Amino acid sequence: MQPGDQLALYGDFEPGPYNFYTGFVPLPVLGEEGALSHFLRSQERVFCLLKSRDLLKFQKAQGRPKFQLILQRRIGDSEFALISNR
Numbered sequence: 610m611q612p613g614d615q616l617a618l619y620g621d622f623e624p625g626p627y628n629f630y631t632g633f634v635p636l637p638v639l640g641e642e643g644a645l646s647h648f649l650r651s652q653e654r655v656f657c658l659l660k661s662r663d664l665l666k667f668q669k670a671q672g673r674p675k676f677q678l679i680l681q682r683r684i685g686d687s688e689f690a691l692i693s694n695r
Contacts, residue, residue: 619645619659649674649694661688
């Protein structure tokens with residue numbers, strides 16, 4: 610990420626640990642698909658961390674903006690994805 614880039618979480622996240630480890634405070638939590646779509650339509654480069662199961666649902670959504678999958682990793686018993694609008 611570069612200075613000025615934004616990061617958000619999507620889904621059922623508790624932001625505290627992510628605030629601590631990323632240094633982004635506050636770290637927005639996007640709770641619905643419409644908010645994620647709006648976030649990804651930003652003019653600035655944005656990133657979003659979400660669970661892979663939520664990514665699969667979002668990929669099937671009609672009218673969703675284009676995005677790029679940056680990485681996908683398993684952490685413990687969950688799989689996460691990082692996406693960006695560019």
